[in-house]
Every structure is written in structure tokens, then in C-alpha cells.
Amino acid sequence: MKLFVLKNATRVVVARKAHDIPINFGLLEWFRFAGKVKPASEIEAFDSSKKLDCQYDGSYAATSNDIQGEGEGFNPVDDTALSAAPMGSHVQHAQVSNDQPGYLQSLNKWKFRMDWPHGNHSRVGMLCDDQNNHLDSSYDAMRDRLYDSQRQDMYFRIGRGEQVTMCKEVMPYEDWAPIAADHRFLNNVGRQFQAEEDEKWILDTITTGSSSTAGAHFFGLGVTHNYLRNADVYKKVKAKVNQSVLRSQFF
Secondary structure, eight states, rough: OHHHHHHHHHHHHHTTSSSSSSSGHHHHHHTTTTTOOOOOOGGGOOOOOOOGGGGSSSSSOSGGGGOOOOOHHHHTSOOOOOOTTTTTTGSSOOOTTTTSSSSHHHHHHHHHHSSSTTHHHTTTTOOGGSSSTTTTTOOOHHHTSSSSSHHHHHHHHHHHHHHHHHTTTOOGGSOOOTTTTTTTTTHHHHHHHHHHHHHHHHHHHHHOOOOOSSSOOBBSSSOOOHHHHHHHHHHHHHHHHHHHHHHHOOO
């Protein structure tokens, strides 16, 4: 029976003028591409000095001593300035430029110190990302990706802030967390983490129809924020996966 099926299958393949027969399991298709590499001139030499944003291992600006501004009368606590981190404003809280009218600057300062979650916490020396939910699996994974020195700085700020709060006090004004501090320091690793989670969700959903990644279920609705954020990429990847499956099944 097996020989009969093989005979018929081979006859059909020959009739279609195909170059492969089903018994090669796609190996002949693979051999067409095996051993093909880029020319050496197209390969960029490895440079150990280059680092991605998510590989930043330096310290983040968290105190007024870390803020460098320009001009006379610059206030490192409540005036805006650029971040020293590679991602610049991506790791900072939304700011109002010092070039804007004075009433907008005053409004921004007042809102920053009064609003949640950075209001009172900033007056005990804590950054915005110090206050994220420690039980959230996504934030927990982001903190794990920080370098040890960065994580220790974060725990120090949290411990100091809790001690001051326990005494029902606030820190001296010069020790408040500056507006220009790197309040969103988890963005460095968070953007890379979210991209990897999106990739897992895309492949899981295409190949199995479901995914256990965070955000895969949105209050029981069919459309998730993962899909809304990656709709175009999802369609392109699905088309390539479908084409790959078809090529592996039919010759």
C-alpha cells in the first residue's frame, strides 16, 4: 500500500513538472538556501562600545545634584532640564519648557507636586516608577532587567521614602525629587520587554489561536490592546507564517 501511494504521488509530481518528490520532507527545498551567506563587505563589524537603550548601565537622575541646567537662577528642583540618560525625554516625566510663559511653568510645578502618583511621593524623594505595583508581573520583569546598581538605588529611594512617610513628614525642599529627574527610568527596559511580549503574543496567536502573555485578554473582548498596537505587523507576520506552512506541506 505504501509503495502504491508513493508510486502515485511520484507520478503526480512528475506530471506537474515539480523538481521535488514528497519523500524528501522539504530537504531539497532547504538545500537550495543552505550555505548562502552575506558577503563580508555587507557584514558590519562588531563594536562592543555600542549599546542599546535597554543596556544602559549608568545611574539615573534622582536628586537635585544630578540636574544640570543653564542660566542664572536655575532651580534644579522645579525647573526643567534634559536627561543625561540615552533615551532623554523618554525616561522623564512630561515637562513644560523653561521658555514657556511663567504661569504655565507655575501650573506645571503645582500639578506635579499635587497630582497622583508623583505628588506626595516626590516630596519624600521617590520617582514615579518607584511607585509602580510591585505585584504586577510586567513591572516585576522590567525591574529584573535593571542592573544591580540601578535596582539598589531604586530600593534605597523606596526605603527612605517609607521611613519619612511613616514619621508623617516630608523631606527638605532641596531633597525633593526634581521635576527633571528620570521618573520613567523603567522605559529603558520596558520598551524592549513590551516588544518581546508583543512578539510572543503575535506568534502564539497565529500558531495556536491564544496566548498567555499579559494583555492577551481585554475584559473578555475579542480585540485586545496587543492587536490594536500591532495590527499591521500581525497581518504581515501571519501571511509569512501561512506561506511558510504551505511551502512545508506542498511541493
